[in-house]
Amino acid sequence: MRTGDPGRSVASRIFAVFEAFEDHGPLLSLTQIAEYSGLPISTTHRIVAELQEWGALARDAHGRYQVGLRLWELAQNASRRLREASRPFIQDLFSLTGETAHLAIREGNEVLYVDRIYGSKRVPKASRIGGRLPLHATAVGKVLLAGEEQWFKDAYLAGELVSLTPYTHVDPVALAAELDEIAEQGFAVAGEEARTGACSIAVPMLVGRGSVPNIVDAAIGLVCPLDQWSSLTNHLPALQGIARRIEQNFQPRLGSLGATSDDPSRFR
Template identity: 30%
Template sequence: MTETQTRASGGVQSVDRAFELLELVADAGGEATLSQLAEASGLPQPTIHRLLRTLISGGYIRQQPSRRYSLGPRLIRLGETASRVLGASARPHLTRLRDLTGETSNMAVLDGDQVVYVAQVPSPHAMRMFTEVGQRVDLHCTAVGKAVLATLPPAEVDRILSRITMSPRTIHTITNPAVIRAEIDQIRELGYAQDDGEQEIGVRCFAAAIPDAPTRAALSISGPQARVSGLDMNTIIPLLRDTATALARDLNAGG
C-alpha cells in the first residue's frame, strides 16, 4: 500500500507495513530472510529491519540463529482466538449445509503449508466422518486443501508444492506436482474441489473456497463414498458455493 493510499484509507503506514511483513513471512512458510522480505515487499531493507525489530520485541517475530526471521510465539494465542471466532461464525452455515446434505460439514483455513479445521458439524448418520477441530491435514490430498490452493497465485502454488512432501495417504493420493497443478487449474474453472479416497479410503469430500475471506479458507462436506456419490451434484455444488459466499459476507461484515 502506498503512502497516499494509506492516508486515503485513514490507516497508519507503519502498521500496514508491519502486518504486510507478517503476511509475507507466513506466505514463505513461516520463515524468511531479510532479502526475501525486501524483494517481496519492495521496501528498503533498513525500513524492514526497523519494523522487524519492533515485531521481535513484541514477540510476533523471532530471529533464528541463521538470521532468518520466523513467526513468533505471541501469534499463537491470537491465532487460536481467531480460529475460535471463525468457527463460531461458521457454525450456523455449517449446520444448514449439514441439514441440507445429511453429511458432515467442515471449515478449514490455510495454516503454513497445511490446512487446519476450525469448525465442524457432524452428520446425523451412524456412519459418518469425524475430524477433530484443530486437526491439520495436507493440501495435496484433501478437498479443502486443494480448494484453498486454487485461491493462490500460480507462483505461490509452485512455491508450496516445492516445499511440501506429497506423501501418499492412500493408493489414490496424487503425488505428482504436475498433476496437482493441472487439477488446481480445473478447480479454478469449476469452482469446487474433491477428494475421492485420497486422504482416507472409502471417504469422499467436496469443497469450495470461501471467497474474499479474511484468510484463505474453504468449506466442505464429507462422508462415505457410496452415500456421498449418490448426492445430486447439480444441487450440492451450488449449495456449497452459496454457503461459502454467505459465510464470507458474515466474516467481512463491518470490516
C-alpha cells in the first residue's frame, strides 16, 4: 500500500486513484479507493468528486465508482490510427478463419491488445481490448519480444518471468532459444501459456509506430480451442497475407524509416 505522503503532487495522487481501478477494479467504494491509492479519505473524496464531475469516474446506484465514459473515450485515441487502419483486415482475418482474431502492440514489458474480433467457438479468454499480458506468455507477445533489440530481450529475460499457468515458458535459457527460432521462422505459437484450454498463433508486423527501423512493433494473431493445436499452422497463409496487407497500408511511413514490407531483415 502506498503512503499518504503530503509531498506528492496533484498529478501523482490522481494517477494513484486510476491505478487503484487498474489493480483492483472495476467497481470500488470511496473507502477502497483511499485504501488502494494510499491517500487520506478526505483527499480521495475531493479528487474522486472532481474526476466524477469531469466524467473520468462514474458512480452507480450503490455508491461505488467505476471508470467513466469520458476517460474511456479519451483512451480510444491511443493507437487509434493503427486500430482504425487495421480493423478491416482483422475482420478479413476473422472471416477467413472463423477464429478469434486480435491486434497487439508492446507496452513496456507487456503486450497490449488494441483490437479483437471474437469467434463463435468457446475459447477461454485471457484478455480483452485494452487488456495486458506478459510478453512471454502469449503468441503475439513472443512475436513482439522476438523482434525487439537484443539489449531489450536480454533485460526482459533477466527479469521475473511470471507463470500464468503450469504451461507458461519461464526458463530464460529455453525462452531465449525459442525467441531466436521465432525470429527465424516469422511466427510464434503458444499452448495454454496464458489460459488453459486455449492455444494461439501470431505473426509480426512492421507498421512504423516506433523510430527504430526493422523492429517489430505490432502483431496479429488467432486464439483457438486447444483441440486445434496440431493444426494451428494451417492458419499461417491467412495470417501472413493479412499482415502484409496491413503493412502495405502503412507503406508511406515505412519508407521514411528506411524499410519496406518486403525487407526480410525486419524479423531479425
